[in-house]
Amino acid sequence: MPSEERDEDLVRRAVDGDRAAFGIIVERHERRVYNLALRMTGREEDARDATQDAFLTALRKLASFRGEAAFTTWLHRVTVNACYDLLRKRSRAPLLSTSEDHEPEPPAWPDHAEATDLSIDVQRALLAVPEDYRVVMILHDVQDLPYEEVAAIVGIPVGTVKSRLHRGRVALARALRGGSERERPEPAGPSDEARSR
């Protein structure tokens, strides 16, 4: 349901207590937010949680959005943080529960027609890539955001975005080539140098 009103104007209305304006913001961005969360976490259930967390955080912090960044940049940042929080929680979870709770993978996509074997493989491989590389690949290669915006979302210099992109892509392609290769120590190359996190 497109509305011509600018995000920033809707935010101002929402901050003034206009829930309808917030509803339009959610409707406008939920697809992007959900897909970012889905690609980051790899599980529909986690993507739901991260999407809700992101919008709830956005709702709570809306008044602190000052418009110095584009609203979409801000919302992406909030979403990325929600994903990191969730992934951190999930990585701690096995200590508290049995491993059966975390199976099975792969995720059950809501629309199986769209989930080709290849996209499931790519999603699995994405999860094998370190989060800091994964996030820039999803934002730039999947969601088509320019380097500068990715840099603003993640809070790193543009040059770092570019090098993480390259390292992430190489890691993804290697993960896709199969598990055996992943076990092997990687050959020395540019993607192994200065693995800053």
Next chain:
Amino acid sequence: MTHPEEHLSGYVEGTLATDERAEVDAHLATCTTCREELELATRAVTMLRELPEVPVPFGVTSPVMAEAGKQERPRPHRAWGTSWGGRRQWAAGLATAAVLVAVVAVALPRLGGEAGLESDRTGAAAATPFGPGAGAEAALSGAVPLEIQPNADFDATKLERLADSSALQAGSDTTMAAPSVKDASAAQAEGAAACLAKPGGLTGQDRLVRLIQATFQGRPAYIGVYLESPAAGQPADRIVIWVVARQDCSILSFSSKRL
């Protein structure tokens, strides 16, 4: 050896300036590792770009809207435009009318098995299933009757069921359920539809197909089911459900699903 790492991503995408590209080419001539990595990265980019966008599952953002509802501050009247005063009176009148008239909207046989979603068939309505308004059906084509379901309390799960059944209906019958009973409910239906349109999320591409008066998580609500087309003249590709509070037309829930 220093590898031109920052340029390798742009090289793969073909976005480097001529001099930068020449620099990378010169390096590639002597660096096997970078050549291998470029090949891997190129393959990765192709696959990442082909990852499909996944539709948002139904009701994901409903809890968010519910939370937003709790936080809503009293809104200045001007935010509603000049019609707010009249609307409030209308809403109060409607509440009374709902009790007194209890008009049945429409029979939806395809939804017969749906728990909790049955239209409330009161004696009054059953006695006048083809009331004075029924004959005017043709003139009202496009108008959707208001289904009054005083005993139905909706939540995310029930909304999803409603979406599924409405989607089925949309697939099997493009004209949707024709209004079978009009009379007193026509004005109510119009009022309910206006209330749903009030938050401003609807566009000309949204076609109302069902209109329900019930409660949503205990709150008196109007539920509107819409078919949304990507653009004017194109077939609908999404089913959208708006739930607004009967009291002030504020959004209680919004969810959508691809058809």
